[in-house]
Amino acid sequence: MENGSATKDFITLLVFAVAILTMPIWMAPIGANYPDLLQRFAIYGIFAIGFNLLFGLTGYLSFGHAAFLGVGSYTAVWSFKLLSMNILPALLFSVLFTGLLAAVIGFVSLRRSGIYFAILTLAIAQMSYNLAYSVLTPITNGETGLQLRNYDVRIIDNLFGKVATEGIPSTNLFGITMSGYSGFYFSAVVLILCFWISLRIFRSPFGITLRGIKSNQKRMGYTGFNTRPYLLAVFIISGMYAGLAGGLLAVTDPLAGAERMEWTASGEVVLMTILGGLGTLSGPMIGAVVIKYFENIFSSIGDQRLLEIFSWAPDGLQHALAYVVSPFVGNGWQLTLGLLFVVIIIFLPGGLVSGFKRIFTKLKPIAKGVAKKEAKKEGADTGEAGT
Amino acid sequence: MSKIITSKWSRRDILKAGAASGIVAGMPMFYMKNAFAANYLNDPGSAAAVTFGFNVPQTGAYADEGADELRAYKLAVKHLNGEGDGGMIHTLKPMSLKGNGVLGKKVKYVTGDTQTKSDAARASAKRMIEKDGVTMVTGGSSSGVAIATQSLCQEAGVIFMAGLTHSNDTTGKDKRRNGFRHFFNAYMSAAALAPVLKKNYGTDRKAYHLTADYTWGWTQEASMVAFTEAIGWKTVATVKTPVGAGDFSQFITPILNSGADTLILNHYGKDMINSLTQAVQFGLRDKQVNGKDFVIIVPLYSRLMAQGAGDNIKGIFGSTNWHWSLPDAGTKAFVKSFGAEYGLPPSQAAQTCYVQTLLYADASERAGTFMPSEVIKQLEGFKFDGAGNGPTEYRAADHQCFKDVLVVKGKEKPSSQFDLLEIVEVTPRAKVEYKPDNKFFAGGKLGPANNGV
Structure with missing residues (x-):
């Protein structure tokens, strides 16, 4: 089952890194190459990859991961307020x-x-959400969301006398502001690091133990394995990934709201992972991109834009087409996503990654020379789908 | 377990390759930076059109208001581009727009759904700024969202023209140089309501507050408590309720035994419809407490809410920024073109959004540019009339509009499904005005203007 060689792994990592870092270029034709969305791709990629470590490897479905995302954001914003904008x-x-x-x-x-x-x-995540919303309002600022203010103390920054500017300073990495493209590239580098760590975990004895738990926890017990510490370890790692993602959300946009912890946000990461390919290395990343793309681009297509898209059609047909498609875009983006999800679960239970794999296996004999390399990568990518 | 994998790629190799690919991938960043070498962010330059961003709640507790705001925005764009009958362009004074777009550019717009959530609102505003290249974002219907969007626009370097936002904080401790509010605020509501309440309900009342648990609710509750206590009322309790709760019965039952004879509902949108309806169903208005009729007050009223609450609003006092039945020329022109377009009268949310769009366009026309710092100079201290609220001033010190406030009451005998509120009193501006450093507003700073480059 486990024979992803080191070379293959390195190629996987390299392809992944290049694909992520060149997103501003190849996302351009589909209108997704603006910094905010790119940041979201990278950040939710981290979130999903971390979630996949738990759900994909051990089969333990956590329905409350958004709590970690929210807590990560709150912590980061408080650090900006109290310590430093670094x-x-x-x-x-x-x-x-x-x-x-x-x-x-x-x-x-x-x-x-x-x-x-x-x-x-x-239950615990919903509890955290409601706490953030009501009882903990002094810490979380409730519905309004935790925001930076002019009069925040920022102890470390003030120690070095960095208070010359008027207005609220922006988050930075030793002077490089973390909004726009620099925010994306920073998140992307963190994402690649996280991907690499995830890859190492997949290949490690620890990862194999986790997969053992997924396939038969009882038998693991009979062979003398105490599975609980392993589960707890991966749960913590996965939570830290989510916390990192939450922190990055606050880094690129210093505001934390309780809605980040709602159960819908927890459900979203489950969808991302399953949509992309549960238990695969790059599947969760692909799922995150697809869902965030739908949420941000599909939801913004209005009637005006639809008519523009169908402007090639004759007048009557143009309006007819726009009429038919309009329930599926704009406010109806979730409908489209739902349909896509149903189709994928029925026809591609392995997620989008397994779909790509099938396509490449079909193409392989036809265009050996071209497809060989990519198919290889796909093989490395999905080979560990495991059980 | 033994070590399974041996890598022939050392850590150093990986770092080297990573750095190399980082540099390659970083290239487009520098090319794209050049596109921003303008004087200000999203400069339309010589393009034939300029884009505005309309960011309103299309889902959530304030969706009705959002839908009406969007109608108003679309109408405003039509009028700016010289389509339709021109509406308030003919009544607003002074006015430099000519009905040929703004600065000769056709006005286009993009829309977004805030979902009444700060996170979603900021994501959608960012899309507008980064992808669609808008010079101005406008919208609202929740002060939490408006404040979040306002600070985003300040950081990004575009103008934010607040839509419906009633919290004191929007132009108080969260005010920003790039943000402007035409709508009135909680302090003004309370200041206008208190004398009317004193006249109708006397000086010996015990009030119980139900408050939406976010910035708007907090500031409105604080303002109402301060002003009602100044006329001799006592505050029994103030209870915070979550936004979008749907069911308020658990909050209403304790009122029955609290000894209070007045309920002040600091709720808005669907929340107010639900809480008021349930309060009436629980028989609060039929009760006698302390020898007085139990009364309910809704400090911030809107016709849309009145429509939703039906018969329950009859005789209930509140305040509003504007009402379609006002007799002035600006109101008439606006109601006429809105009615012709959509077949219904506009709400106060629609009016404030419409006026904000025109004011921004007019300020840009006068400034001769869309550069935020220049547009801000035109708006600060700008005095105008003919927008439906009488003489109005954009105060430079906090970017809040000062104008008359309407105190209204739910009509006992409505003549149509839209004729639900009657105007009890038009409180003049002087009575609701306050100093910029008033304790309800102190603590914030406008800071410098940001052009985004």
């Missing part, structure tokens, strides 16, 4: 704090498996 302490605290929280939540919820685990995590 993003490194913010990210560090996000990861550490969510790791700690994950340890506590994991310790409680991992006592059960299957549906009970899912319900426990969902």
Whole structure:
């Protein structure tokens, strides 16, 4: 099952890195090459990759991962407010704090498996959401969202006397502001690092143990394995990934709102992972891109834009086409996404990645020379789908 | 378990390759940077059109208001481009627009759904700024969203013309140089309502507040508490309720035994419709407490809400920014063209959004550019009339419009499905005006203008 050679792995990583870093170019034809969306692709990619470590490897479905995302954001914003506008302490605290929280939540919820685990995590996440919304308002600023203010203390920055500017300073990495493209490239580099770590975990004995838990936890127990520490470890790692993603959301846009922790956000990451390919390396990333693309681009197509798109058709047909398509775009983007999801689950249970794999296997004999390299990459990519 | 994998790629190799691909991938960033070598962000330059961004809630508790705001925006764009009957362009004074777009450019627009959530609103505003190249973002219907979007526009370097946002903080402690608000605020509502309440309900009342749990609710509750206590009322309790709760019965039952004889509903949109309807269903208005009839007050009223709440609003006092039945020329022109277009009268949300769009366009025309810092100079301290609210001033110190406030009451005998509110009093501007450093507004700073480059 596990024979992704080191060379193959390196090629996978390289292809992944190049694909991510060149997104501003190849996303241009589909209108997705603006910094905010690119940042979202990268950040939710991290979130989904981390989620996949838990769900894809062990089969434990956490329905409350958004809580970590939210806590990561809040932590980062507080770090901006209290310590420094530099993003490194913010990210560090996000990861550490969510790791700690994950340890506590994991310790409680991992006592059960299957549906009970899912319900426990969902309950805890909803509890965090409601806390952030009501009781913890002094810390989270409730519905309004936690925001930066002119009069924030920023101890470290003030220590070095960096308060010359009027207005709210922007988040930065030693002077490089973290909005726009620089924010994207920073997130992209973090994403590639996270992908690499995920790859190492997939290949490691630790990863194999986790897959063992997925295929038969009882048998693992009979062979003398105490599975709980392994589960807790991967739950914490996965929570830290989510915390990092939440921190990055605050880095690129310093505002944290409770809605980030809502159960719909937890459901979204499940969809991303399954849509892209559960248990595969790059599947979650692909799923994240597809869903964020739908959310941001499909939802913004209005009637005006539709008529523009169908302007090639004769007048009557143009309006007819726009009429037929309009329920599926704009506010109806979730409808399209739902249909896509149903189609993928029925015809491609392995997710989009397995679809690409099938296409490449078909193409292989036809265009050996060209397809060989990519098929190889796909093989490396999906080979570990495992059980 | 033994080590399974041996890599012939050392860590150093990976780092080298990573750095190399980073440099290659970084190239387009520098090319794209050049596109921004203009004087300000999203400069339309010699393009034939300029784009505005309309960011309104199309889903969530404030969706009705959002839909009406969008209608108004579309109408405003028509009038700016010289289509339709021109509406307020003919009544607004002073006015430099000629009905040929703005600065000779046709006005185009993009829309977005804020979902009444700060996160979604900022994502959609960012799309407008980064992808669609808008020079101005406008919209609202939730102060939380408006404040979040306003600070985003400040950071990005475009103008934000707030739509319906009633929290004191929007032009108080969260005010920004690039943001402007035409709508009135919670302080003004309370200041206008208090004398009317005193006249109708006396000076000995015990009030119970139900408050939407976010910036608008908080500031409105604080303002109402301060002004009602100044006329001698007592505050029994203030209870925060989540936005979009749907069911308020758990919050209403405690009121029955609290000894309060007045309920102040600091709710808006569908929340207000639900809480008011349930309060009436629980029989609050039929009760007698302390020898007085139990009364309900809704400080911020809108016709859309009145429509949703039906008979329950009869006789209930509140305040509003504007009402379609006003007799002035600006209101008449606007109601006429809105009615011709959509077959219904506009709401106060529609009016403020429409006026904001025209004001921005007019300021750009006068400035001769869309550069934010120049447009801001034109709007600060700008005095105008003919927009439906009488003489109005954009105060330079906090970017808040000052004008008369309407105190209204739910009509007992409505003549049509839109004729639901009657104007009890037009409170003159002087009565609701305050100093920029008033305690409800202090703490914020406008900061410098941002052109985004």
